[in-house]
Amino acid sequence: MTVSFKTRTLERLTPWLVPAAILLGWQVAASTGLVSTRFMPAPSGVLAAGWQAARSGELWTNLSISFARAAVGFLIGGGIGFALGLANGLSRLSERLTDTTLQMIRNIPHLSLIPLVILWFGIDEEAKLFLVAIGVFFPVYANTLHGIRSVDPQLVEMGRVYGMSPVSLFTRVVLPGALPSIFVGLRYALGIMWLTLIVAETISASSGLGYMAMQAREFMLVDVVVLAIVIYAGLGKAADAVTRLLERKFLAWNPAYRNA
Amino acid sequence: MLATALRVSEDATAREAKPLDARPREKPAPKGVSTSPLRPAPSATGIGVTIRDLTKAFDGHTVIAGLDLHIPAGQFVAVVGRSGCGKSTLLRLILGLEQPSGGRIGLEAQAVRTPPKRIMFQEPRLLPWARVVDNVAVGLGEDGSRAERRTKAQAALAEVGLSEKAGNWPATLSGGQRQRVALARALVSRPGLLALDEPLGALDALTRIDMQAMIERIWRAQGFTAILVTHDVAEAVAMADRILVVEAGRIALDVTVDVSRPRRRGDADLAALEGRILDHLLSERAPA
Numbered sequence: 001m002t003v004s005f006k007t008r009t010l011e012r013l014t015p016w017l018v019p020a021a022i023l024l025g026w027q028v029a030a031s032t033g034l035v036s037t038r039f040m041p042a043p044s045g046v047l048a049a050g051w052q053a054a055r056s057g058e059l060w061t062n063l064s065i066s067f068a069r070a071a072v073g074f075l076i077g078g079g080i081g082f083a084l085g086l087a088n089g090l091s092r093l094s095e096r097l098t099d100t101t102l103q104m105i106r107n108i109p110h111l112s113l114i115p116l117v118i119l120w121f122g123i124d125e126e127a128k129l130f131l132v133a134i135g136v137f138f139p140v141y142a143n144t145l146h147g148i149r150s151v152d153p154q155l156v157e158m159g160r161v162y163g164m165s166p167v168s169l170f171t172r173v174v175l176p177g178a179l180p181s182i183f184v185g186l187r188y189a190l191g192i193m194w195l196t197l198i199v200a201e202t203i204s205a206s207s208g209l210g211y212m213a214m215q216a217r218e219f220m221l222v223d224v225v226v227l228a229i230v231i232y233a234g235l236g237k238a239a240d241a242v243t244r245l246l247e248r249k250f251l252a253w254n255p256a257y258r259n260a
Numbered sequence: 261m262l263a264t265a266l267r268v269s270e271d272a273t274a275r276e277a278k279p280l281d282a283r284p285r286e287k288p289a290p291k292g293v294s295t296s297p298l299r300p301a302p303s304a305t306g307i308g309v310t311i312r313d314l315t316k317a318f319d320g321h322t323v324i325a326g327l328d329l330h331i332p333a334g335q336f337v338a339v340v341g342r343s344g345c346g347k348s349t350l351l352r353l354i355l356g357l358e359q360p361s362g363g364r365i366g367l368e369a370q371a372v373r374t375p376p377k378r379i380m381f382q383e384p385r386l387l388p389w390a391r392v393v394d395n396v397a398v399g400l401g402e403d404g405s406r407a408e409r410r411t412k413a414q415a416a417l418a419e420v421g422l423s424e425k426a427g428n429w430p431a432t433l434s435g436g437q438r439q440r441v442a443l444a445r446a447l448v449s450r451p452g453l454l455a456l457d458e459p460l461g462a463l464d465a466l467t468r469i470d471m472q473a474m475i476e477r478i479w480r481a482q483g484f485t486a487i488l489v490t491h492d493v494a495e496a497v498a499m500a501d502r503i504l505v506v507e508a509g510r511i512a513l514d515v516t517v518d519v520s521r522p523r524r525r526g527d528a529d530l531a532a533l534e535g536r537i538l539d540h541l542l543s544e545r546a547p548a
Contacts, residue, residue, distance in 0.1 A: 158385040161357065162445075163376075163401045172398075176389040253389040253429045 041223040046230060049223035058212070063231070066197060066208040069125070073132025074193050081137040081189075082182075085144025089178070090170075095145075102141065110134045111199055123204035128197060135196035136189035143185025147178030180254060183247050190239040198232060306333035306485040307369045307377065307452035309354055314363035316349055316509075323349045325509035326363070333370065333452075336479055336486040338496030341506035342541060347489045350506065351455050354487065355379055367453070375452030375484075380459040384438035386430040392441050393417065393426040399445040416448035417441070419478060436467035440474070447478060454479075456488040460495065469525070472499055476521070493541070497534045498523055505540055513540055 023043050029035045030042030037045060053059035084102070088095040110131060121127035151174050159173045201210025209228050216224035251257040309331040316324040323346045331337050339347045352358045354365060355377055369375060378399065386395045396413035403409075417423050420440040430438055439459060446454055456475070460468045476499055479486050490496050496503050497517060505513035515537065519529055 154381070154383060154385050155387060157357075158381065159398075161355070161379055162398055164398075165402070168402065172390070173387065176387070179389075251389075253431065255431050 037222075039222065041226055045223045046226050049221070049227050050230075053212075053224065053227065062207060062209050062212045066201065066210070069128045069201075069208065070132060070193050070197050073129045073197070074136050074189065076129065077133030077136040078140045078186075078189055080133070081140030081185075082144050085141045085182075085185075086148065089145045089148025090174075102138075106138050106142075110138075110196065114200070114203060118204055123206065127204060128200045128208075131200045132193055132196050135192040139188035139192060140182075140185045143181045143188070144178065147181030147185075148174060150181065151177035180251055180257075183243065183251065186246075187240070187243050190243065191236065194232060194236055194239070304333075304370050305375060305450070305452055305483045306335075307367050307375065308333040309453070309485065309487075310366040310368070311354075312364045312366075314350075314353065314365060315361045316346075316353060316358065317361045323509055324353065324360075327510055329504070329511060331485060331487070333368070333485055334483050336476075336488070336499060336501045338488045338490060338500035338503045339506055340490060340493055340496050340503060340537065340541070342544065343491075345506045346509040347506045348457060351379075351457055351487060351489050354453075355455050369452050371452070376449050377453040377455065378446040378449065378451040379455040379457060380439075380442055380446045382458045382461050384430070384435075384442040386438055386441055386445075388430055390430075391426070392422065392428050392430060392433070395430060395441055396444045396448050399448040401449070412448055413444070416444040419447065420444045420474060436463055436471065439463060439471065443471075443475065443478075447482070450482065451484050453485045453487070456486065456490075458490055461491065468495070473522075475499065480521070493534050493537050497530045497537070498525065503533075503537060505537060507544055512544075513537070 026035075026040075027043045030037055030040065030045070041049070050059065084094075084098065088099055113131065113134065117127045117130055121130065155173050155177065156169065159169045164172065197208075198210045201208040202214050205211040209231060213225050213228035216222075216228070247257050309329070311327060311329040314324055314327040314329075315322065327350070339350065341347045349358065353360055354367075357379075367374070367377075386392075387398065390398070393410055393413045396416050397406075397409040399416075400409045400412060404412075414423065414426060417426055420443050422437060422440055422444065425433060425437065425441075430441065433441065439462075442459070460471050463471060472495060475486075488496065488499060500517055503513075503515045503517060504511050505515075507513075515533070517530075517533060519527065519533075523530060
């Protein structure tokens with residue numbers, strides 16, 4: 001019992017060994033003067049900057065603004081992507097009508113729209129939301145479509161033979177069958193969501209994490225710049241952890257996810 | 261699995277010491293009735309099937325060519341034939357999964373409310389994301405409350421000896437167990453007709469024998485009409501009241517198996533019958 005508990009704790013700690021070692025090496029290098037703190041502050045310095053920003057309230061304001069932008073943009077883009085993925089997966093007509101257009105737009109790097117977006121929206125909220133929404137739209141759309149297309153036709157036939165209505169055929173066979181692929185899209189989309197938001201905030205914003213980092217650069221506050229980068233890493237990890245949790249809950253039937 | 265095996269051997273020892281009577285009839289499909297003498301009382305729960313001049317063509321290629329057939333309610337019919345002879349198409353037509361190009365299929369039931377038709381596929385086709393008991397409940401459709409459906413599903417699982425697996429995911433079951441869940445799903449709605457489309461083809465030999473005995477036992481208890489499509493003549497001979505050999509979209513041979521149940525594997529009469537049917541199948545492609 002204790003042995004299995006110990007091994008489990010150890011297993012849970014293993015992924016964190018490398019980040020911890022890097023932090024330790026970094027701290028040693030900075031405090032021994034091996035690396036100049038003008039270019040790379042020590043972890044303790046970053047921590048201090050974080051504490052200061054948190055106390056002044058600046059960190060929370062910027063963090064919550066960025067988070068709200070990410071969430072709203074994600075809901076809009078992901079929602080439309082999911083709806084169109086479902087529609088095009090279920091209806092040939094809808095696919096014929098829209099898929100070619102979407103595939104053309106998909107090949108435009110969405111960040112290349114930034115100049116246009118600034119012309120349209122200035123540096124207002126819409127600009128950021130638009131970019132995030134476009135960015136998350138495609139992975140959600142493509143993976144939802146693929147998921148629905150790859151549902152086992154034998155199971156669909158079984159559902160029909162056993163008298164399922166179109167609605168229960170969708171909720172009991174098609175959607176659960178598409179779910180693993182939809183989750184892949186979700187993960188991609190979360191990554192793109194942060195990427196887009198940070199780029200957009202760095203280029204054109206008056207608040208948010210990206211803005212905080214850009215402002216700190218102007219005042220040569222390296223510790224704040226590094227703090228922002230560390231927070232990105234933490235946010236990315238948090239988004240990933242949430243997806244994993246959802247996967248474990250909704251894909252428990254799938255042996256590939258059971259012990260992931 | 262062990263429980264099933266024990267049950268089979270019990271059945272075998274309890275076998276009546278009646279002289280066997282194997283008189284296979286060999287004649288083209290009769291338009292009249294051909295009931296097995298071993299099932300004297302016509303089944304009240306089964307669905308009878310009457311087919312008149314049935315044809316089915318896919319893209320101009322005729323698969324079923326003017327087929328006549330009557331299956332009395334409650335009969336266990338095996339349909340054998342070479343690959344591509346149209347036996348699976350016949351089954352799908354009877355179930356209404358395909359529409360006939362010509363002719364008529366009539367289904368008649370004695371019950372006021374016609375009992376459902378069910379099919380067991382070659383693959384289990386269980387929903388991987390539903391627990392075993394919920395997979396069985398799929399067979400009940402949307403009738404009644406969820407709790408009622410679960411209770412019935414539990415009972416059906418008990419019938420195939422898998423009560424203790426009710427809460428499992430299908431991925432954790434063996435191939436034979438999955439096919440037993442599929443059987444429970446097919447039976448949970450008390451069907452009047454059960455179509456079996458080579459359901460045991462992918463199982464190992466011992467599991468097959470267990471499953472054959474299980475299907476036969478449940479069929480005897482419930483009295484539905486069973487139509488088994490199979491490549492395996494030995495399986496057909498072991499399980500069916502009547503064997504239809506389908507050839508080029510027609511019934512080439514209609515044989516009644518007058519051997520009492522439960523049947524013993526390796527029985528001389530069954531072996532002789534199996535030999536005759538195999539001879540017929542093998543001679544089909546012989547040069548005219």
